[in-house]
Amino acid sequence: MTISTWAMTVLAITALLTSIVSAILGMGGGVMLLAVMLCFMSHADSIPTHAAVQIASNGTRVLAFAKNVDRAALGGFCLGVLPGSMIGILLLWLLGQPEASEPYLKMIIGAYIILAMFIRKPKSHTPNGKWWHFPLTGFAAGTAALTVGAVGPLIAPVFARCGFVKERLIATKAVCQLVTHAIKIPAFIFVRQIDVAQLGIVAGLMILMAIPGTLIGKRLLTGVSDRHFTIAYRVALTLAGLKIFFVDGIRHVVG
Numbered sequence: 409m410t411i412s413t414w415a416m417t418v419l420a421i422t423a424l425l426t427s428i429v430s431a432i433l434g435m436g437g438g439v440m441l442l443a444v445m446l447c448f449m450s451h452a453d454s455i456p457t458h459a460a461v462q463i464a465s466n467g468t469r470v471l472a473f474a475k476n477v478d479r480a481a482l483g484g485f486c487l488g489v490l491p492g493s494m495i496g497i498l499l500l501w502l503l504g505q506p507e508a509s510e511p512y513l514k515m516i517i518g519a520y521i522i523l524a525m526f527i528r529k530p531k532s533h534t535p536n537g538k539w540w541h542f543p544l545t546g547f548a549a550g551t552a553a554l555t556v557g558a559v560g561p562l563i564a565p566v567f568a569r570c571g572f573v574k575e576r577l578i579a580t581k582a583v584c585q586l587v588t589h590a591i592k593i594p595a596f597i598f599v600r601q602i603d604v605a606q607l608g609i610v611a612g613l614m615i616l617m618a619i620p621g622t623l624i625g626k627r628l629l630t631g632v633s634d635r636h637f638t639i640a641y642r643v644a645l646t647l648a649g650l651k652i653f654f655v656d657g658i659r660h661v662v663g
Contacts, residue, residue: 411610415448423614424621427465429644430560431472431625432632434567434578436644438462438558438585439652449610451510452596455557457611459592462558464615466586468622473579478572484542485549485563485584492550493591500554500599511660513556518653521561525568525646541566546584553588554595560585561648568645574629574637 411419422444430437441461445454470477545566549559556562563584567577632640 411448416610416613419445419448419610420613420617423461423465424617427468427618427621428625428628430465431469431578431622432629433637433641433644434581435560435564435641436648437465438560439648442558443651443656451557453607455554456593456596457607457614458557459589459596460607460611461614461618462589463586463593465618465622466582466589468619469578469582469626470586472622472626473575473582476575476579477583478576478580481542481567481570481572481580482583484540485546486587488543488546488548489550489584489587489591490546492547493553493588493595494550496551496554496591497595497599499551500595510555511657513552514652515657515661517552517556517562518649518651518657521565521645521649522653525565525642525649541570549584549588550591553592559588561645561652564641564645568638568641573634574632577641578629 422441426437426441428437429440438458442454442458445458449457545563549563552562553559560581564581567581572580629637
């Protein structure tokens with residue numbers, strides 16, 4: 409894999425800006441970053457490199473918001489993500505080249521995200537939701553992570569509908585995503601035999617930009633009200649869903 413200096417500059421700036429977005433809204437940055445990476449890199453190279461950058465970005469968010477992590481939600485998520493990741497690794501091995509099936513998977517996820525944002529929240533809904541929400545979400549994320557890449561939009565509606573906002577949402581979602589990203593790199597090394605040395609330089613540069621971006625975003629978050637945060641979060645999530653459904657899904661199927 410050879411990437412020009414221009415492309416590396418664009419990727420570094422994108423990593424900085426998308427980390428700021430993720431630190432403020434708790435999502436959206438990972439999808440934006442992956443979309444730009446796919447303009448310069450293949451799917452097989454993008455997914456593990458994106459995972460490495462997101463480990464740094466999400467890891468920084470976890471450290472910055474550690475006291476706000478919901479341990480019960482995290483435990484339920486991990487309970488589901490482990491068996492889900494086993495299925496994901498099996499699917500990655502069976503698919504061989506996931507490019508053919510990726511648009512259909514993204515259409516399903518995009519449709520799910522859009523519908524989830526417009527389903528009316530039940531009046532009896534409690535802040536923590538149902539106990540099975542997070543194991544099921546973890547299972548879905550673990551299964552989809554290796555083929556779809558950015559699973560933030562897939563799991564984000566669950567947090568939104570369970571009453572998570574601001575620091576609690578950002579911290580818990582970040583550590584859940586950290587788990588899924590940590591699974592991708594060894595899985596791709598084993599199944600796809602990626603060249604770690606070639607991808608390391610690109611990933612390292614983007615990580616150096618993602619860490620300060622996260623810290624900048626955290627500082628900006630303090631000036632955002634719960635109401636404005638919720639509105640911005642829902643708008644960003646809906647736009648991400650539309651992008652995934654139409655641009656990453658339908659456009660590739662029709663084209």
